Amino acid sequence: MDCVNAARxxxxxxxxADNALNATNTVLALSVIAHPSPTSFSHAxxxxxxDVLHDLGCLVxxxxxxxxxxxxxxxxxEALNTxxxxxxxxLRCTELRQTDLILVVYPNWWSQKPAxxxxxxxxxxxxxxxxxxxxxxxTSITAPLT
Numbered sequence: 001m002d003c004v005n006a007a008r009x010x011x012x013x014x015x016x017a018d019n020a021l022n023a024t025n026t027v028l029a030l031s032v033i034a035h036p037s038p039t040s041f042s043h044a045x046x047x048x049x050x051d052v053l054h055d056l057g058c059l060v061x062x063x064x065x066x067x068x069x070x071x072x073x074x075x076x077x078e079a080l081n082t083x084x085x086x087x088x089x090x091l092r093c094t095e096l097r098q099t100d101l102i103l104v105v106y107p108n109w110w111s112q113k114p115a116x117x118x119x120x121x122x123x124x125x126x127x128x129x130x131x132x133x134x135x136x137x138x139t140s141i142t143a144p145l146t
Contacts, residue, residue, distance in 0.1 A: 026057070026058070026059050027057070027058045027059070027100045027101055028058070028059050028061065028098055028099050028100050028101070029050075029053045029058040029059065029060045029061070029099070029100065029101040029102075029103060030060075030061050030062075030063070030095065030096065030099040030101070030102050030103065031046050031049065031050050031060055031061065031062040031063070031103045031104075031105065032062075032063050032065065032102070032103070032104045032105070032117070032120065033046045033062065033063065033064045033065065033105050033106070034065045034066070034104070034105070034106035034107075034113065034114045034116050034117035034120070035066065035105075035106060035107055035114070036066045038064070038067065040107070041107075042105045042106060042107055043064075043105075045105050046062065046103070046105040049103055049105070050062060050103075053101070053103075058101065061095060061099075063092065065116045065117065065120055066116065068088070070088065070116060070119070070120055071086065071088075071119070072115055072116045072117075072118065072119020072120060072122075072123070073119060074119065074122055074123050078123065084123065086123075089123050089124055092120070092124045093124050096124060096125060104117070
């Protein structure tokens, strides 16, 4: 089974106006790694998964949160999660909306994910600009990331 058919089998057909790759039927996979050591088992797992996805025909983007210096603390101005002054947060949100498949690799520290990953979920993966849209008068919620 190729990457396109594997993604469709898991999620059903997907259309995304933001995804220019849909026109070519290429599945865009996003790999998010949250471990401070580039020689960690988490990085090895992410690299192996990316190789497999690439071999299946996916285009794979990888984000190493520690290597890119992602700032997990959400500033007060982002409280409503409608926009960010941080260009990296806005870029990652745009990329997330374009993604067909998400792989998140992280260690289990004391039964929790690393704080940097929690911050990325809060700043990028949640909120009105990315994970959901509230339709006025705030009675209906649509979820583009399903």
